[in-house]
Amino acid sequence: MVASVGVELGVLGIRHHGPGSARSLLAALDDFGPDQVLIEGPADADPLVGWAASPAMRPPIAILAYAPTEPKRAAFWPFAVFSPEWQALTWSLRHEIPVGFCDLPAANMLASGGDEPPSPDLLTTDDPDDLYSDGTDSDGPGSDGPDERTQPRRVVRRDPLAALAAAAGYDDAERWWDDVVESRLDGSSPFPALLEAMAELRTALPETDPREAVVEARREAYMRKTIRSAVRAGRQRIAVVCGAWHAPVLTWPLPPATADNATLRGMPKTKITTTWVPWTHQRLSYASGYGAGISSPGWYHHLWSAPDQPVARWLTRVAGALRTRDLPVSSAAVIEAVRLAETLASLRRRPLAGLAEVSDATLAVLCDGDETALRFVTDELVVGQTIGHVDPGVPTVPLEADLAASCRRLRLKREPVPKLHDLDLRKTLDQQRSVLFHRLRVLDLGWARPAESEIAGRGTFRETWQTSWRPELTLSVIEAAVWGTTVLTAATAKLADVTDSGSLVALTAAVERALLAELPDGLDRLLEALAQRSALDADVVHLMEALPALARAHRYGDVRGTDTTALGAVAVTMVVRICAGLLPAVTGLDPDAAREMRQRMDRVNHGIGLLCVDRVRGVDRVRGADQQDAGPDERDLRADWLDTLAGLLDRSDVPTEVAGRVVRVLFDAGRIADGPQRVHRALSYGSSASDKAAWVDGFFADGALLLIHDVELRSLVDGWVADLTDDEFTDVLPLVRRTFSTFTAPERRLIAERIAAARSSRPRTAPAESYDLTLAAPALATVDRLLGVAS
Structure with a gap:
């Protein structure tokens, strides 16, 4: 603390997010008794300072600054309860002492353009050096003459604390800091020693990128400018709380303002908005990528509390x-x-x-x-996994306020820990939660995602979601706010945009989401656009990719009691057009394209099954002669689809994987009875081993039950694999392994056991006369035990 011209300036160089620094800082503030406190942080966030006194503000929280026209251009300044900056802020408010931020404004930090744009690491306080520094800049009356502190300083690329720790004989900077500051037993202030150490380091350590040096020079120049403003306002005892690295250039007397003004002149600027947002301990850690983070936020919180x-x-x-x-x-x-x-x-x-x-x-x-x-x-x-809480009265975008109110009404907590929600759509609360989650999906907010349920025996009236809140999702909410002021209006407007510009696949996905999210205002326009787009789209592949979502929407709309008559009519038309154009679409495909087509056919087959279940409630209808001229609503979609697949049988221009799948679908539907014979022909001589493997993949993918229960099919596949040559086996192994990877482990084990049992029941061929069975008996017995074959 140095006095000059009646002004006392106390520069307290702290470490961000350190409980020891925070305790020492509170003691220093009590001892110094300032009439103004300046804290490292964006100067244009001063309107947020008063909210820190609210009992509803529970760290970890962060200042968020963003450009309203481009929300992705944003920066966070996090605070934990053990952060010295937060303690300085709340101490000042308790003692009714003027307090504000003194770092370079976010409006300059987030501005684009200029010859020397700010470092992204600095904007998000992710610079490792920023562990000990916040931009400060000092100057005061009575100072004269040039001062090296106004020149672009050296910016350290490595950890300054690591250098101090190494000088003290430590190989771990965290442990050194704990011993020197966090675990100090005496009541002495660490700030004079840290100030002296950092002054030496700024002289001794090498320079880094000149662009970074310019950024640091601007930050420190603005800090000095803020201190000068406080002095001109009549403050006599000014406490500056900044990162320890910056402390040496903020001491009294300050250099002339001329050089700092020249440094700050011409900086780009943009319009920004600031607010408080919740933060998490996890995001305060190094592992999250936060350069100013710490390795153990939970431990430091414990030391403080x-x-x-x-x-x-x-x-x-x-x-x-x-x-x-x-x-x-x-x-x-x-x-x-x-x-x-x-x-x-x-x-x-x-x-x-x-x-x-x-x-x-x-x-x-x-x-x-x-x-x-x-x-x-x-x-x-x-x-x-602690997450902070912000006073509901803190200014924010209306969409965020509506989302928070919806969460309170539905008893949903935005927690950082992943949590499963098993929803029963027959219950009012669960259905309302489902609607909210689906609306958030329409807005591309990643808080809630569909998940696999841990409960067996689920039906169409159940859904499972996993929620996990991350602080950066606040920016996603701000971005989505361009669509509306509430979740309902924003999701409806987002669907309207898809209606105007989306592809056929995007439209069908939007229809499904509109039904699940209960957005009736946008559904009629979507259906009209979908009908027009599907009538004009001649690409069968687009129709095949669009149909599954439409079928699911039809099914779920029925479960939720929604009228889906128009939806069913569009789906029927799409199925008819798929059947008409399927043959040209499946010919002339390479192996990769054939695999994709087989997967599309599987999804279409499943979708048609959903449509038929909903339309006829499980009653099979076969179209007769009197139905040939029936309208779309009266057609038997399943029969049309199977007839189309039957037309692909025995065609040489259909890829083998697709051919195998066609046989399987028709065999399962009872339209052909010679399934095993076709498997036998497909695996007989005349085709390459890779073609046979592709046919097997098409037929048996997801078909473990066939191999478990059908002895003839299992024997055919076993014999084919056993007869492969070494080279053929090497070629087809990846394809066969891909097929069997769709089976569960118990299914694979059961298939192997049944193959082993079948082999053991076969009569053994007489051994050659050169074999001595007596000598071989122990070895044979061991092999039998390994294979699980009874002696």
Whole structure:
């Protein structure tokens, strides 16, 4: 603290997100008694400062700045409860002391253009050097003469703390910081020593990219400009809370303002909006890609919230977390783990047991050496899954406010931990949740995604969703706000845009989503556009790709009680056109295209099944002579489809994989009875091994039950594989393996057991006279046991 011309400037160089720094900072502020506090952060976020006093604001939270016309151009400034900046902010508000941010405005940081654009790492505070720095810039009355602090400074590419740790004999910068700051036992202030150390580092460490140096120079120039403004406003005791790296260039006396003004002149600027948004401990960690992050947000939160007996309290929490995973952890084990952690700290000459010691004790005592259990503790507690909460009154886009209100009404929490929701559509609450999730999918918000259910025996009245909230989804909500002010109006407008410009496939997908999301205002226009587009689209492939979504929409609309008559008419027309154009579409295909066509045919076959179930309620209708001239609504779609497939039989220009699938569909439908004979012919001589494998793939894909229960088919395939030459087997193995990969492990095991049983029941050929069966008996018995064949 240096006084000059009646002004005292206290520069407190902190480490972002450090509980030790935060405690030392509060003590320094109490001792200094400032009449103005300036904090590293975007200066144009000052209107948000007052919200920090609200009891509803629970860190971790972040300042979000974004360009309203281009929301993806955005930056976050995160704060945890143990962040020194947050503590300085709340301390100032409690003591009714003027407080604001002093870093370069987000309007400049997010602006595009200019010869030296800001570093993206700086905009999101993802620069590793930013662990210790926030842009500051200082200047005050009474300063005169040139000052090297106004020149572009050296910007360190490596971790400054690592350099200090290495000088102190540490190989781990985190452990050094814990020992020097976080675990300090005396009450002395660390800021003078950190200021001196950073001044030396700024002189000694090498320069980096000149563009980054310009960015840093601008940030520090603006910080000094902000300090000058505070002095001109009559402030006498100014506390500046900034990253330790910037502290040396913000000390008193400040250099003349001329050089800083020249540095800041001509910077690009854009219109921005700022707000508070929830953040998570996970996003505060290094693993999330946040350069100013820390390795253990959950541990630091514990150190801040439980300063007395932190080791014992922490290991008690670890024991509770392990018990939730059905791992037995006794109270005696917790006591032993505490003793081991304290002993390790003593052996390592540390003032207190840190994260390394408690982690070693956790692994050795509580996890019994199980690394998997320790990883669970790291994810669940050391990093943590805590999400913050923002006061509902904080200004935001109307769409976000409506989404928050909908979540409260439907009792849905936006949590970072993935959570499964098994919805029963017969229940009002679950149906309303389903509608919300489907509307969010229309808006491409990734909070809720369809998932596989863990409950067996599910029907069409059930859905499973997985929700997982990430802070960056806030930007997705802001982007979606261009479509409307509520979830309903935004989703409807988004569908209207698809109606005007979407492809046939996009239209059918939109119809399905409109039904599931209960968006009736856009459905009529969608159906009209779909009918016109399908009538004009002559590409059978487009029709085949569009039909499955339409069939699902027809089926789900019936489940939800929606009138889907018009939808069914469009679907029937599409099926008729697919049947008419299928033959040319399946000829002349290479192997990859044939596989894609086979998959399309499977989806069309399934879709026609859904349409027929909904239209005739499971009653099979065969079109007779009196139905030849029937209208679209009266046609038997299933019969038309099977007739079309029957026309592909025995054609040499149909790819073998498609041919195999056609035989399978007709065989399952009872339209042909010679399925095994066709399999036999397909695997006989005259075709290459790869063609045979492709035919088998088409016929048997997802057909494990056939091989399990049909002895003749199983024997044919077994004999074909057994008769392959070595070269042929090498060629067809990938194709056969692909086919069998569609079977479950129990199905594959059952097929193998039945093949082994069939082989053991065959009469054995007489051995050659040169074999001595007596000598070979032990070996044969061993082989029989390996194959599971009874002696």
